[in-house]
Amino acid sequence: MRLPFATLAISLAVLASPPAAVAMEDFVLEDEVALCSSCHGEDGIPIEPEYPIIWGQEYFYIYTQLRDYAAGRREHDLMTGIAAEYTRDQAKELAAYFAEKPWPAIPAQIEDGDYQLAEKGITGGQCSACHGKWQGDSRIPRIAGQQPAYLVQTMHDFKNDVRMNAPDLNSTMKQLDDPTIDALARYFTTIAVQ
């Protein structure tokens, strides 16, 4: 049995360091999906704007992030503890489940001047060299149609050396100012998800 989400969250919040990785012997996919959905949304729309959409995200990207949380390469108050309990195969099973789901639509949130600022940021950071048409592929995440508040937080986390599991992004994001980061995040809500 898994702990109720609220209890789990409180328990994890007081942990000073991630727990040692322990294989979950009673792994039941439906239970774990329910746990994930309590934040990432029953219908694929996360309950908070700062949480990422994971429905339809790339399989290998989800798997890699779970492994990075478990190994301490990426940190989050909740995700670190949750991911630490999964074996590689369990993480793959969850990644495959969510990768198969349809990407949910969220409304575009563009403002005047966003396109110009975003294009400037994309050119400067050479973002398309890895992110292509923003649809994701394998270890590269889909960012088209992603929650803008999550993208803003992510870009700031790279810029401020909070998130360290894609080390070259720390340098790249330092070149972007806050208005450009905000514009980029809104711009990606306008890209059609394919």
Add this chain to the structure above:
Amino acid sequence: MIRGMTTAAFCVAASCLTGAASAQEETSSSTLYGDLQSVTQNMLTRAAGDGNNFLHTNGNYAQTRYYPASQINTGNVKNLRPAWIFQTEIVDTMETSPIVVNGIMYVTTAFNHVYALDARTGKQIWHHKHAMGPVTTYCCGPNNRGVAVSGDKLFMGTLDAKLVALDAKTGKQLWETQIAEAELGYSETMAPSVVDNMVLIGTNGGEYGIRGFVKAFDTETGELIWTFHTIPEDSVGVWATHDATGRDMHRDIDAEKAALAKMGDPYETLGGGVWQNPAVDLETRRIYFVVGNPSPDLDGSLRPGDNLYTDSLVAVDLDTGEYICHLQYIAHDVWDLDAVSPPIITTVADAEGNDVKGILHAGKTGHVYVHDAEDCSLIRFSEAMVPQEDMWTLPTAEGARMLPGANGGVEWSPMAIDPNLRLSYAINLHQPMTYTVRSTPYPEGKLWLGGSFDVIPDEEQWGNVTAVDYDTGGIAWQVRTAEPMIGGILATAGGLVFTGEGNGLFKAYDSSNGGELWRFQAGAGVNAPPSSYTVEGQQYIVVAAGGNAQLNFKRGNNIIAFTLAD
């Protein structure tokens, strides 16, 4: 049967799949050498003189991209018009070199789709989609540069680091071989080369801490024949302090030696991808290729030594893969100004003015390097084709400006030559960048640049088409373009060079003086190398217009064939 092989070839051309054979859809005999059914070694060997087919990614084994047909020429190119446009399923970055065999064209797209087309009409014959594995790791876009052809097979490298063989008549897969592990950063975007029943292919991955190689596989079985590691177990070299042009690279040799004593030779994760095809010299049974950057790109602190054979021209034995010679352009590169454009074999003047067999390579530094094929030594280097400023300023934590930017110079784009004019033709990029270093440990298959190279947004970018006299190193002519250039170029016996731009323009220039003679707006970035062919007496120029992921040029999905208006 009287009709025998000829009928089979006609079926391939257009009609058997639909069962609607007609005389109009038949492809006539157009080959100079061999039969219609398959591509013989003789055809491949003599491709430089074949004005009907286009059998190699870069035209012929010497990789001259000089097409011997002259029906389309300086006098009539103004009448060039689209003959047909084929739209692929994939609207994304296109770098394919169309291959044409007896009126059948083979093109590839991003994510490893392959199409066979009737080269006269653009009609699809078959379409093959590679069953991509769940793990791919690649830079810089989901590109593919085309197929190699031999016998009745096609060969393609894939993003999930496989080599696949397809039946040229049906597109069905015959075999596949896992070349290397995709999760560790290996991938394939280059077109393979085929010679004497061997498929030759390198690897991407210099941005991910791979150990590079060129491998030879059996065309019939896919079994590995030999491997040449582009990174030897002793990668230290001679502690070169200056680059091949004689400029000080500001290395701290003492610090590097101390690091080497502490951490040992870094060869296992040192990079050294091979992005483009080797030039093949059947006379000496050698191949010549260039090796890309060391990993991590910008952080030299983790990889003391010259980082052999990164940033080098290398020659190995065609039959065994054994090392013959090399020349390193930049030892211990910390700018990613590496060697990617495929080398060319041609006759060049040596330092005394005597004709010798030479090798040309266009570097990301912006120079055309001219080598003696015998020992790889450098005969000369050309004037810089793009601005160079503050070379070699070391990357800093804050970011240091230096030109050229990290895309070059000349990127992976192949050059062409006109052996009669003794000119090489290159397309250039001018993209001012800052180089930032940030040391991080090997990330096990993730992007590992060791910092970043960032375009300076307020500085102007542009491109060039540049002709260099490779006997002197002087620039013969140069034409400015609005966008940085990436894709490739083709020269023809009609006195023309063809090349495209990121803004969709596809142009023909007079190869003797750079005068623009024709242009066409393709509607998406023309960032792929053009090819040419002749069917039923009609010469065509063909190019892909699919844009480019690396430079974010407008994507598309068009293969456009041009011929002279009636």
